[in-house]
Amino acid sequence: MTKSRRSPSQSTTSLKPEIPPVGVTVITGYLGAGKSTLVNYILSGQHGKRIAVILNEFGEEIGVERAMINEGEGGALVEEWVELANGCICCTVKHSLVQALEQLVQRKERLDHILLETTGLANPAPLASVLWLDDQLEAAVTLDSIITVVDAKNLRYQLKSHNDSSSFPEAYYQIAFADVVILNKVDLVSSDDSGASIEDLEKEIHNINSLTSIIRSVRCQVDLSNILNCRAYDATHAxxxxxxxxxxxxxxxxxxxxxxxxxxxxxxxxxxxxxxxxxxxxxxxxxxxxxxxxxxxxxxxxxxxxxxxxxxxxxxxxxxxxxxxxxxxxxxxxxxxxxxxxxxxxxxxxxxxxxxxx
Missing domain, CATH: 3.30.1220.10 (CobW-like, C-terminal domain)
Incomplete structure (x- = not known):
């Protein structure tokens, strides 16, 4: 099964994998929404899963957290692998998301899941396209879902009171592509001082994307079963x-x-x-x-x-x-x-x- 696109040039045939593909969850959200808090919460949880994290950002090409790594000579792939508690791995790479994913799934230790954290200004569409389309990766990894973390306190301001998606377009894109929206910092929202209740904010989100599930949270403490193994792109789960x-x-x-x-x-x-x-x-x-x-x-x-x-x-x-x-x-x-x-x-x-x- 392949995806249809404008110029199909890659081979569309791949061997059936001997082991199930590793699910990849893309975590996105506007600046300060709580993405890193969510990642840290997942990594510190007692879930018994072996999880890898890739820190990713967008520039002229797919890159990663430039402040955390040094570029290799001639733009070569640069990696930093950090072993974390709870059997987790943190990876920062520059220039090649595909290479990073391939190397992750080829590691000796079998992974249960991969988290891919974007920067706050990232449009998740290119990432979803890479994960959903790349024929080389198709047997090894699978796009599980796109999780968008939103700041309940500042969401109404970012969405400009309904009307103007040009001022904060990323906030709109991130919600539009989300399979799950984590409405974070709900403890900071009061209709008395913001003019918008939690219910109003949820309506705003569903007006943009009525297919998404919304989870309310404080400091991104959520039930992991609601955000991992969602199989949002798995056509066999209709x-x-x-x-x-x-x-x-x-x-x-x-x-x-x-x-x-x-x-x-x-x-x-x-x-x-x-x-x-x-x-x-x-x-x-x-x-x-x-x-x-x-x-x-x-x-x-x-x-x-x-x-x-x-x-x-x-x-x-x-x-x-x-x-x-x-x-x-x-x-x-x-x-x-x-x-x-x-x-x-x-x-x-x-x-x-x-x-x-x-």
């Missing part, structure tokens, strides 16, 4: 996705704020032609001929001449449509797709999806 899509059927876009970043759910009862759907999604994601900027897309499809439920997942220009399981007897075979992004056009999406039916 139950959670179907539940999310069912909830999104109830979403009324009339109640959403006017921010350019939002969630939109569309449905279609008739079965769709798979080739038409591929052309449709590629025009939206690749050609952007309809003026929409889609960050994430998830859905289930009822396909003509197939008794299999197909799942659709997309991150920016990458997408996959795969058969997941048999439709159950009496199950409503409806197409449900959620789009998260900017300048989404509801009527057009509904009409153009309908044009994919037979």
């Amino acid at each position: 139950t959670h996705l179907e539940a999310l899509l069912e909830e999104n059927k109830k979403l009324s876009t009339r109640d959403l704020h006017d921010s350019s970043v939002r969630t939109l759910c569309i449905c279609e009862q008739k079965k769709v032609d798979l080739d038409k759907v591929r052309t449709w999604i590629e025009e939206i994601l690749w050609d952007k001929k309809y003026g929409m900027d889609v960050y994430r897309c998830k859905g289930v499809l009822s396909v003509v001449n197939s008794d299999q439920l197909h799942t659709l997942q997309a991150v920016r220009e990458l997408y996959e449509i795969v058969p997941t399981r048999e439709w159950k007897d009496g199950e409503n075979r409806i197409n449900k797709i959620v789009f998260i992004g900017g300048s989404l056009k509801e009527e057009f999406l509904i009409d153009s999806l309908r044009a994919c039916t037979l």
